[in-house]
Amino acid sequence: MRSEITIDAMNMSCFFKRLKANLSKLIITNIFFAVPVFLYGTAIFLVCFFVLKEINIFLVGTIIIVASPFYAGVCRITKDLALDIYKSKNIFSLFIKTCKENILSFFLIGIVSYIFFILQWYAFHLYIDMTSVSAVFYFPLILSIIMCTVYLFLFFYIPTMIVTVNLKLKYIIKNGFMLVMLGIKRNFFLIGCFIFLFCLIAALTIFLYYPILSFIFLILVGLLIIFSLSSFLINFVSYVNIYSYIVQPFENKVKEEKRKVKEEAKKSLSNNENPDNLNTPDEYVFYNGRMIKKSVLAAQQEQLNKINNE
Numbered sequence: 489m490r491s492e493i494t495i496d497a498m499n500m501s502c503f504f505k506r507l508k509a510n511l512s513k514l515i516i517t518n519i520f521f522a523v524p525v526f527l528y529g530t531a532i533f534l535v536c537f538f539v540l541k542e543i544n545i546f547l548v549g550t551i552i553i554v555a556s557p558f559y560a561g562v563c564r565i566t567k568d569l570a571l572d573i574y575k576s577k578n579i580f581s582l583f584i585k586t587c588k589e590n591i592l593s594f595f596l597i598g599i600v601s602y603i604f605f606i607l608q609w610y611a612f613h614l615y616i617d618m619t620s621v622s623a624v625f626y627f628p629l630i631l632s633i634i635m636c637t638v639y640l641f642l643f644f645y646i647p648t649m650i651v652t653v654n655l656k657l658k659y660i661i662k663n664g665f666m667l668v669m670l671g672i673k674r675n676f677f678l679i680g681c682f683i684f685l686f687c688l689i690a691a692l693t694i695f696l697y698y699p700i701l702s703f704i705f706l707i708l709v710g711l712l713i714i715f716s717l718s719s720f721l722i723n724f725v726s727y728v729n730i731y732s733y734i735v736q737p738f739e740n741k742v743k744e745e746k747r748k749v750k751e752e753a754k755k756s757l758s759n760n761e762n763p764d765n766l767n768t769p770d771e772y773v774f775y776n777g778r779m780i781k782k783s784v785l786a787a788q789q790e791q792l793n794k795i796n797n798e
Contacts, residue, residue, distance in 0.1 A: 503721070503724050506569065506570065506572060506724070507717075507720065510569040510574070510720075513565070513569060513574070513579060514566065514569065514713065514716040514717060514720060515712050515713060515716070516579050516580075517561070517562055517565045517566065517579060517583065517716045518562070518711070518712055518713050518714070518715050518716035518717070519711065519712065520558070520561060520562075520579075520580065520583050521555075521558045521559065521561065521562045521715050521716070522710060522711045522712075522715060523711070524554075524558060525551065525554060525555045525558060526710070526711065528551060528554045529551050532547055532548055532550065532551060533548075535547065536548065545606065545609055546606065549602050549605050549606055549609075550602065552598055552601050552602045552605060553595070553598040553599055553601075553602050554598075555598070556594045556595060556597055556598025556601065557587050557590070557591045557594045557595055557598070558587060559594060559647060559715075559719075560586050560587045560589075560590040560591070560593075560594045560647070560650070560651060561582070561583035561584065561586045561587045562583075562715060562716055562719050563586075563647045563648055563650075563651050563719055563723070564582065564583075564586040564651040565579060565582060565583060565586075565716075566716055566719040566720040566722075566723050567648055567651065567652065567719075567723040567727065569720060570720050570723040570724040570727065571723070571727060586651060590650055590651055593650050593657050593660075594647070594650065596657065597646065597647070597650075601639075604639060608632055608635070608636055611628070611632045612629070612632060615628050615629035615632060616629065637679075638668060640679075641668040641671075641675045642661075642664045642665070642668060643722075644667075644671075644675060644678060644722050644725075644726045645663070645664045645667045645668070645671075645726060645729070645730060646660055646661060646664040647719075648722070648723055648726070648727060648730055649663060649664065649730060649734065652730065652735065653734060653735060653738060663733075663734055666733065667726075667729050667730065667733060667734075670729060670733060671726060671729035674725050674726055674728070674729060675726075677725060678721065678722060678725050678726065681721055681725070682718070682721075685717075685718075689706075689709060689714075692705065693705060693706060
């Protein structure tokens with residue numbers, strides 16, 4: 489893990505410089521993610537249109553679950569590209585390796601996201617309809633919007649933390665909520681970036697005028713760049729918070745633990761230069777580069793002596 493952060497979250501000139509330098513890698517990464525997701529999504533919509541004859545939100549929502557494990561690879565690669573620490577020679581192998589290593593965590597995140605999506609879908613429709621009956625329902629509607637916003641902010645941090653730090657998922661989620669509050673400025677900055685990106689794509693789609701051209705344009709955007717670009721932007725802007733509040737304190741803690749171990753090792757070595765000094769069998773000594781109990785060391789020496797005598 490890198491010992492110091494080298495990005496400025498608000499330096500957009502640096503963002504575009506790294507974007508330009510890594511554009512081909514972003515396109516390749518996006519294709520790795522988009523192809524399986526598009527194939528599954530196409531199958532789902534074919535079932536909805538030709539078998540069910542309607543859009544089934546429960547079925548369509550499963551795309552989230554299927555896409556989640558593949559997003560692990562996107563997140564890892566785009567994080568390395570955004571931080572300018574990408575070193576792998578084979579993008580595909582790194583993508584697959586990251587997906588395999590984090591499949592369970594991202595699958596669980598996908599299931600939670602699916603449930604959240606379904607609940608919010610029906611909540612929005614219910615509250616919007618009920619506001620015509622009573623203004624009281626504006627309160628739960630606003631509450632739902634806030635919950636969706638917080639969940640989106642969590643998405644800025646949790647996937648990156650999963651592929652970066654070796655923590656249990658519950659601690660990653662806990663840290664995610666902490667970063668949502670501590671990184672509120674950058675969170676809204678990202679929201680503004682995504683609104684601008686959405687408006688840009690919408691404007692280009694309208695500019696093409698012909699529906700078939702607009703459809704092809706949207707397919708190409710989705711297949712080639714939009715997912716990896718979004719992840720690249722998220723990591724470039726938000727990783728400074730992850731580093732400052734999660735990675736750096738963890739590195740400092742590890743360094744402190746290593747320092748204490750070295751001090752204990754030196755102390756033990758100075759007091760136990762002779763490994764035959766085994767008066768306290770449960771005491772640890774530093775011998776041959778590792779900490780070992782005197783009783784264990786005595787047993788090993790006794791066994792070695794027997795072998796030599798034979």
